[in-house]
Amino acid sequence: MFSRKARLKDIAALTGVSIGTVDRVLHDRGQVAEKTREKVLRAAKELNYSPNIIARALKxxxxxxxxxxxxxxxxxxxxxxxxxxxxxxxxxxxxxxxxxxxxxxxxxxxxxxxxxxxxxxxxxxxxxxxxxxxxxxxxxxxxxxxxxxxxxxxxxxxxxxxxxxxxxxxENIFGSGRVAGQLADLVTPGNKDILVINIAKNLRNMHHLNKRTDGFISYLADKSYRKRKTLKLNIPGTDKQVVKKSLEKVFMKYPDIATIFVTGSKSYKIAENAYGFGNDGVNIIGYDLLENNVECLKEGKIKFLIGQRxxxxxxxxxxxxxxxxxxxxxxxxLDYLPVDIVTSENVDFFINSH
CATH class of the missing domain: 3.40.50.2300 (Response regulator)
Incomplete structure:
Protein backbone atom coordinates (compact mmCIF):
# COMPACT_ATOMS: atom_id res chain seq x y z
CA MET A 1 0.00 0.00 0.00
CA PHE A 2 1.06 3.58 -0.64
CA SER A 3 1.51 5.72 2.46
CA ARG A 4 -0.74 8.80 2.74
CA LYS A 5 0.95 12.17 2.41
CA ALA A 6 1.32 13.93 5.78
CA ARG A 7 -0.96 16.93 6.41
CA LEU A 8 -0.86 19.87 8.82
CA LYS A 9 -3.47 18.18 11.01
CA ASP A 10 -1.20 15.09 11.32
CA ILE A 11 1.66 17.24 12.60
CA ALA A 12 -0.73 19.03 14.97
CA ALA A 13 -1.99 15.70 16.35
CA LEU A 14 1.53 14.41 16.88
CA THR A 15 2.74 17.55 18.65
CA GLY A 16 -0.40 18.49 20.56
CA VAL A 17 -0.56 22.03 19.15
CA SER A 18 -3.15 23.69 16.94
CA ILE A 19 -3.17 23.51 13.13
CA GLY A 20 -2.75 27.29 13.12
CA THR A 21 0.46 26.99 15.15
CA VAL A 22 1.80 24.34 12.78
CA ASP A 23 0.98 26.61 9.83
CA ARG A 24 2.80 29.56 11.43
CA VAL A 25 5.91 27.46 12.05
CA LEU A 26 6.09 25.84 8.61
CA HIS A 27 5.40 29.07 6.74
CA ASP A 28 7.35 31.32 9.12
CA ARG A 29 4.37 33.52 9.96
CA GLY A 30 3.91 35.17 13.36
CA GLN A 31 5.46 34.51 16.76
CA VAL A 32 5.87 30.96 18.07
CA ALA A 33 7.82 29.84 21.13
CA GLU A 34 11.19 28.36 20.17
CA LYS A 35 10.49 25.11 22.00
CA THR A 36 7.20 24.70 20.13
CA ARG A 37 8.88 25.58 16.82
CA GLU A 38 11.51 22.89 17.32
CA LYS A 39 8.84 20.33 18.24
CA VAL A 40 6.79 21.09 15.11
CA LEU A 41 9.81 20.99 12.79
CA ARG A 42 10.94 17.70 14.35
CA ALA A 43 7.48 16.19 13.80
CA ALA A 44 7.34 17.48 10.22
CA LYS A 45 10.66 15.80 9.48
CA GLU A 46 9.54 12.58 11.17
CA LEU A 47 6.36 12.48 9.07
CA ASN A 48 8.31 13.40 5.91
CA TYR A 49 6.00 16.36 5.39
CA SER A 50 6.33 18.34 2.15
CA PRO A 51 4.18 21.35 1.27
CA ASN A 52 1.77 21.40 -1.65
CA ILE A 53 3.92 23.47 -3.96
CA ILE A 54 1.24 23.89 -6.64
CA ALA A 55 -1.33 25.16 -4.16
CA ARG A 56 1.13 27.62 -2.64
CA ALA A 57 2.23 28.91 -6.04
CA LEU A 58 -1.37 29.38 -7.17
CA LYS A 59 -2.02 31.55 -4.14
CA GLU A 171 27.23 16.52 -15.29
CA ASN A 172 30.01 16.62 -12.74
CA ILE A 173 32.44 17.88 -15.37
CA PHE A 174 35.66 16.86 -13.64
CA GLY A 175 34.06 13.55 -12.62
CA SER A 176 32.89 12.74 -16.14
CA GLY A 177 36.45 13.35 -17.32
CA ARG A 178 37.60 10.77 -14.80
CA VAL A 179 34.96 8.32 -16.07
CA ALA A 180 36.31 8.84 -19.60
CA GLY A 181 39.81 8.24 -18.21
CA GLN A 182 38.69 4.94 -16.72
CA LEU A 183 37.14 3.87 -20.03
CA ALA A 184 40.36 4.80 -21.84
CA ASP A 185 42.42 2.84 -19.33
CA LEU A 186 40.22 -0.23 -19.78
CA VAL A 187 40.60 -0.37 -23.56
CA THR A 188 44.21 0.81 -23.93
CA PRO A 189 47.11 -1.65 -23.61
CA GLY A 190 49.59 -0.58 -20.95
CA ASN A 191 52.36 0.03 -23.50
CA LYS A 192 50.23 2.15 -25.86
CA ASP A 193 49.62 5.91 -25.80
CA ILE A 194 46.47 7.99 -25.26
CA LEU A 195 45.65 11.24 -27.04
CA VAL A 196 43.35 13.97 -25.65
CA ILE A 197 41.84 16.20 -28.35
CA ASN A 198 40.16 19.55 -27.76
CA ILE A 199 38.45 21.20 -30.71
CA ALA A 200 38.28 24.88 -29.81
CA LYS A 201 39.26 28.22 -31.29
CA ASN A 202 40.08 29.70 -27.87
CA LEU A 203 40.66 26.77 -25.53
CA ARG A 204 41.70 28.92 -22.56
CA ASN A 205 38.19 30.41 -22.45
CA MET A 206 36.39 27.03 -22.78
CA HIS A 207 36.64 26.06 -19.13
CA HIS A 208 34.33 23.01 -19.31
CA LEU A 209 36.65 21.36 -21.87
CA ASN A 210 39.61 22.08 -19.62
CA LYS A 211 37.81 20.62 -16.60
CA ARG A 212 37.07 17.41 -18.49
CA THR A 213 40.67 17.20 -19.57
CA ASP A 214 41.83 17.72 -15.99
CA GLY A 215 39.54 14.93 -14.77
CA PHE A 216 40.73 12.60 -17.52
CA ILE A 217 44.40 13.28 -16.80
CA SER A 218 43.89 12.91 -13.04
CA TYR A 219 42.47 9.41 -13.46
CA LEU A 220 45.33 8.30 -15.68
CA ALA A 221 47.84 9.86 -13.27
CA ASP A 222 46.58 7.38 -10.68
CA LYS A 223 47.68 4.66 -13.12
CA SER A 224 51.17 6.08 -13.55
CA TYR A 225 52.71 2.61 -13.41
CA ARG A 226 51.48 2.05 -16.98
CA LYS A 227 54.22 2.46 -19.57
CA ARG A 228 52.32 4.89 -21.75
CA LYS A 229 52.21 8.56 -22.68
CA THR A 230 49.13 10.80 -22.36
CA LEU A 231 49.32 13.40 -25.13
CA LYS A 232 47.28 16.55 -25.82
CA LEU A 233 46.25 18.10 -29.12
CA ASN A 234 44.18 21.23 -29.70
CA ILE A 235 42.57 21.63 -33.12
CA PRO A 236 41.30 25.20 -33.69
CA GLY A 237 38.41 24.29 -36.00
CA THR A 238 36.49 21.52 -37.73
CA ASP A 239 37.61 22.05 -41.32
CA LYS A 240 38.27 18.58 -42.72
CA GLN A 241 41.73 19.36 -44.05
CA VAL A 242 42.78 21.02 -40.78
CA VAL A 243 41.56 18.03 -38.77
CA LYS A 244 43.17 15.49 -41.08
CA LYS A 245 46.49 17.33 -41.20
CA SER A 246 46.58 17.70 -37.40
CA LEU A 247 45.90 13.99 -36.91
CA GLU A 248 48.43 12.96 -39.53
CA LYS A 249 51.11 15.03 -37.85
CA VAL A 250 50.47 13.65 -34.36
CA PHE A 251 50.26 10.02 -35.54
CA MET A 252 53.53 10.33 -37.44
CA LYS A 253 55.24 11.60 -34.30
CA TYR A 254 53.49 9.16 -31.91
CA PRO A 255 52.63 5.95 -33.81
CA ASP A 256 51.68 4.09 -30.61
CA ILE A 257 48.47 6.05 -29.99
CA ALA A 258 45.74 3.49 -29.34
CA THR A 259 42.97 5.65 -27.80
CA ILE A 260 41.65 9.16 -28.45
CA PHE A 261 39.53 11.14 -25.98
CA VAL A 262 37.58 13.98 -27.59
CA THR A 263 36.48 16.43 -24.88
CA GLY A 264 33.54 17.95 -26.79
CA SER A 265 30.57 16.96 -28.93
CA LYS A 266 32.35 16.61 -32.27
CA SER A 267 33.87 13.15 -31.88
CA TYR A 268 32.60 12.22 -35.34
CA LYS A 269 34.93 14.81 -36.88
CA ILE A 270 37.84 12.85 -35.43
CA ALA A 271 36.32 9.44 -36.17
CA GLU A 272 35.85 10.33 -39.84
CA ASN A 273 39.51 11.33 -40.20
CA ALA A 274 41.45 9.25 -37.68
CA TYR A 275 42.00 6.16 -39.79
CA GLY A 276 44.50 5.36 -42.50
CA PHE A 277 47.63 6.05 -40.47
CA GLY A 278 48.30 2.40 -39.64
CA ASN A 279 46.02 2.71 -36.61
CA ASP A 280 42.75 1.14 -37.73
CA GLY A 281 42.11 -0.28 -34.26
CA VAL A 282 42.14 3.11 -32.50
CA ASN A 283 39.53 3.60 -29.74
CA ILE A 284 37.64 6.91 -29.74
CA ILE A 285 35.75 8.21 -26.70
CA GLY A 286 33.59 11.32 -26.93
CA TYR A 287 30.47 13.12 -25.79
CA ASP A 288 26.82 13.46 -26.74
CA LEU A 289 24.29 11.60 -28.84
CA LEU A 290 24.51 13.71 -31.97
CA GLU A 291 23.24 11.92 -35.06
CA ASN A 292 26.72 11.82 -36.63
CA ASN A 293 28.26 10.56 -33.38
CA VAL A 294 25.65 7.81 -33.08
CA GLU A 295 26.25 6.75 -36.68
CA CYS A 296 30.00 6.44 -36.03
CA LEU A 297 29.28 4.58 -32.78
CA LYS A 298 27.13 2.01 -34.58
CA GLU A 299 29.75 1.63 -37.32
CA GLY A 300 32.45 0.92 -34.71
CA LYS A 301 34.42 4.09 -35.42
CA ILE A 302 33.63 5.41 -31.93
CA LYS A 303 34.01 3.12 -28.91
CA PHE A 304 32.08 5.05 -26.24
CA LEU A 305 29.93 8.17 -25.99
CA ILE A 306 29.14 9.93 -22.74
CA GLY A 307 25.60 11.33 -22.63
CA GLN A 308 24.70 14.55 -20.77
CA ARG A 309 20.85 14.49 -20.84
CA LEU A 334 24.72 21.45 -7.47
CA ASP A 335 22.29 19.02 -9.12
CA TYR A 336 24.53 16.49 -10.82
CA LEU A 337 22.96 14.22 -13.44
CA PRO A 338 24.12 10.64 -14.02
CA VAL A 339 27.03 10.03 -16.39
CA ASP A 340 25.56 7.89 -19.20
CA ILE A 341 28.08 5.53 -20.77
CA VAL A 342 26.74 4.72 -24.23
CA THR A 343 27.93 1.91 -26.51
CA SER A 344 26.75 0.50 -29.82
CA GLU A 345 24.76 -2.08 -27.84
CA ASN A 346 22.70 0.30 -25.68
CA VAL A 347 22.57 3.49 -27.75
CA ASP A 348 19.02 2.89 -29.00
CA PHE A 349 17.79 2.67 -25.41
CA PHE A 350 19.23 6.10 -24.60
CA ILE A 351 17.90 7.64 -27.80
CA ASN A 352 14.39 6.29 -27.19
CA SER A 353 14.31 7.11 -23.47
CA HIS A 354 15.51 10.71 -23.82
Missing part, protein backbone atom coordinates in the same frame (compact mmCIF):
# COMPACT_ATOMS: atom_id res chain seq x y z
CA UNK A 60 0.70 34.01 -5.14
CA UNK A 61 -0.63 34.57 -8.69
CA UNK A 62 2.33 36.87 -9.33
CA UNK A 63 3.59 36.77 -12.90
CA UNK A 64 7.20 35.86 -13.63
CA UNK A 65 9.24 36.38 -16.79
CA UNK A 66 12.03 33.85 -17.37
CA UNK A 67 14.70 34.12 -20.05
CA UNK A 68 17.07 31.48 -21.43
CA UNK A 69 20.42 32.29 -23.04
CA UNK A 70 21.88 29.22 -24.73
CA UNK A 71 23.91 28.44 -27.88
CA UNK A 72 21.93 27.79 -31.04
CA UNK A 73 22.36 24.38 -32.71
CA UNK A 74 24.24 24.05 -35.99
CA UNK A 75 24.61 21.36 -38.63
CA UNK A 76 27.97 20.48 -37.09
CA UNK A 77 26.73 20.50 -33.50
CA UNK A 78 23.09 19.59 -32.93
CA UNK A 79 23.64 19.06 -29.19
CA UNK A 80 21.77 22.27 -28.40
CA UNK A 81 18.60 21.14 -30.20
CA UNK A 82 17.52 19.18 -27.13
CA UNK A 83 17.68 22.00 -24.58
CA UNK A 84 14.54 23.84 -25.83
CA UNK A 85 12.60 20.56 -25.60
CA UNK A 86 13.29 20.36 -21.87
CA UNK A 87 12.22 23.96 -21.31
CA UNK A 88 9.05 23.50 -23.35
CA UNK A 89 8.12 20.42 -21.30
CA UNK A 90 8.58 22.36 -18.07
CA UNK A 91 6.54 25.29 -19.35
CA UNK A 92 3.69 22.95 -20.33
CA UNK A 93 3.60 21.67 -16.76
CA UNK A 94 3.54 25.27 -15.49
CA UNK A 95 0.79 26.27 -17.89
CA UNK A 96 -1.64 27.05 -15.04
CA UNK A 97 0.73 29.65 -13.59
CA UNK A 98 1.41 33.19 -14.84
CA UNK A 99 4.94 32.50 -16.03
CA UNK A 100 6.48 33.23 -19.44
CA UNK A 101 9.67 32.13 -21.18
CA UNK A 102 11.66 33.97 -23.84
CA UNK A 103 14.53 32.18 -25.51
CA UNK A 104 17.71 33.93 -26.68
CA UNK A 105 20.55 32.16 -28.47
CA UNK A 106 24.15 32.88 -29.41
CA UNK A 107 26.93 31.43 -31.55
CA UNK A 108 28.82 28.72 -29.66
CA UNK A 109 32.04 29.68 -31.43
CA UNK A 110 31.83 33.45 -31.10
CA UNK A 111 32.36 35.36 -27.85
CA UNK A 112 31.10 38.60 -29.40
CA UNK A 113 27.82 36.92 -30.32
CA UNK A 114 27.36 36.04 -26.64
CA UNK A 115 28.21 39.57 -25.53
CA UNK A 116 25.72 41.06 -27.98
CA UNK A 117 22.89 38.78 -26.86
CA UNK A 118 23.75 39.28 -23.18
CA UNK A 119 23.49 43.04 -23.67
CA UNK A 120 20.13 42.58 -25.37
CA UNK A 121 18.91 40.40 -22.50
CA UNK A 122 19.89 43.05 -19.93
CA UNK A 123 17.57 45.53 -21.66
CA UNK A 124 14.59 43.24 -21.01
CA UNK A 125 12.30 43.06 -18.00
CA UNK A 126 12.77 39.61 -16.47
CA UNK A 127 12.89 37.85 -13.12
CA UNK A 128 15.33 34.97 -13.70
CA UNK A 129 17.48 33.34 -16.36
CA UNK A 130 18.69 29.91 -17.47
CA UNK A 131 22.23 30.28 -18.79
CA UNK A 132 24.92 28.15 -20.43
CA UNK A 133 28.18 29.89 -19.43
CA UNK A 134 30.19 28.62 -22.40
CA UNK A 135 32.68 31.50 -22.48
CA UNK A 136 34.24 31.88 -19.05
CA UNK A 137 35.36 35.52 -19.04
CA UNK A 138 32.31 36.94 -20.80
CA UNK A 139 29.95 34.87 -18.64
CA UNK A 140 31.56 36.09 -15.41
CA UNK A 141 31.05 39.70 -16.55
CA UNK A 142 27.42 39.01 -17.48
CA UNK A 143 26.71 37.24 -14.17
CA UNK A 144 28.10 40.19 -12.21
CA UNK A 145 25.52 42.42 -13.94
CA UNK A 146 22.76 39.97 -13.07
CA UNK A 147 23.94 39.92 -9.48
CA UNK A 148 23.85 43.71 -9.23
CA UNK A 149 20.23 43.64 -10.39
CA UNK A 150 19.48 40.78 -7.98
CA UNK A 151 18.34 38.52 -10.81
CA UNK A 152 18.80 34.82 -10.02
CA UNK A 153 20.51 32.65 -12.63
CA UNK A 154 20.63 28.90 -13.07
CA UNK A 155 23.45 27.26 -15.02
CA UNK A 156 23.18 24.29 -17.38
CA UNK A 157 25.95 22.37 -19.17
CA UNK A 158 28.67 23.79 -16.88
CA UNK A 159 29.10 26.25 -14.02
CA UNK A 160 31.42 28.99 -12.83
CA UNK A 161 32.55 28.92 -9.21
CA UNK A 162 33.50 32.59 -9.53
CA UNK A 163 29.80 33.56 -9.64
CA UNK A 164 26.98 33.41 -7.10
CA UNK A 165 24.67 31.17 -9.14
CA UNK A 166 21.38 29.86 -7.75
CA UNK A 167 21.84 26.31 -9.05
CA UNK A 168 23.62 24.17 -11.62
CA UNK A 169 22.09 21.18 -13.39
CA UNK A 170 24.34 18.91 -15.45
CA UNK A 310 20.50 18.06 -22.21
CA UNK A 311 16.70 18.15 -22.13
CA UNK A 312 16.68 17.08 -18.49
CA UNK A 313 19.12 19.87 -17.65
CA UNK A 314 16.86 22.63 -18.92
CA UNK A 315 13.66 20.96 -17.66
CA UNK A 316 15.00 20.95 -14.12
CA UNK A 317 16.46 24.45 -14.50
CA UNK A 318 13.08 25.99 -15.37
CA UNK A 319 11.31 24.15 -12.54
CA UNK A 320 13.94 25.16 -9.95
CA UNK A 321 13.91 28.77 -11.09
CA UNK A 322 10.11 28.94 -10.95
CA UNK A 323 9.94 27.40 -7.48
CA UNK A 324 12.55 29.87 -6.24
CA UNK A 325 10.76 32.87 -7.74
CA UNK A 326 7.26 31.88 -6.64
CA UNK A 327 7.94 30.12 -3.35
CA UNK A 328 11.41 31.30 -2.36
CA UNK A 329 12.38 27.63 -2.31
CA UNK A 330 16.19 27.59 -2.46
CA UNK A 331 17.35 24.58 -4.53
CA UNK A 332 20.42 22.46 -4.00
CA UNK A 333 23.26 24.41 -5.57
Missing amino acids: TRKGFNIISLLPFPTDENSFWEKHPEGMEKAMLELDQFPVSLRQYTFDLNNEKSFQKKAAEVMRQNFDGIVLAPVFKNESITFCSLLRKKKIPFVFVDNFLTETNFLAYIG PEEQTYRAIKKLFEYLSLKKVPDK
